[in-house]
Amino acid sequence: MEAIAAAPRKRAVNLTLNEDLIIQARTLTDNLSATVELLLTGFVTERQAALRSHRDAAEACAQEWNAVHDRIGSFADEHSTL
Template sequence: MKHSNSMAYDKTASRPAVNLSLNEDLLIRAKAATSNLSATVEDPLARFVQEDQARKRAEDQQLAAVITAVNAVHAEHVYLSDEFPSL
């Protein structure tokens, strides 16, 4: 499965039944508002997944930048623990 963008997902994948606990009033209102609750829920769920993946990528990039900065400081100034390993 190849994604053209991070919002894409395999829309032909199987649709297993899932058990969710939802607010009954909200569920009644949602069913009255749409003829296909599953499809209606998939778009916001896909956005949630996309945003979560983007957040994780940003955190990974930030961590990589910190590691690079710490390594640069270490390369230039060695750590005290390098000179005194028993500390």
């Protein structure tokens, strides 16, 4: 028997939006809240993916730089007084 997942909690929020845009949107959807939630979900998913991609690129760059450092050392090593 499959367990039913609990629906995410809903929370009322105040938004300040362009009135003309809201009027137009209401002619296109019966459920403006659900439409905004769907669009916001897409935005959050896209931004999280972009942030992950940026983090992964930075990690790859650091690994490549470390590999170069391991192979040839650091330019600063020649000038260190330590």
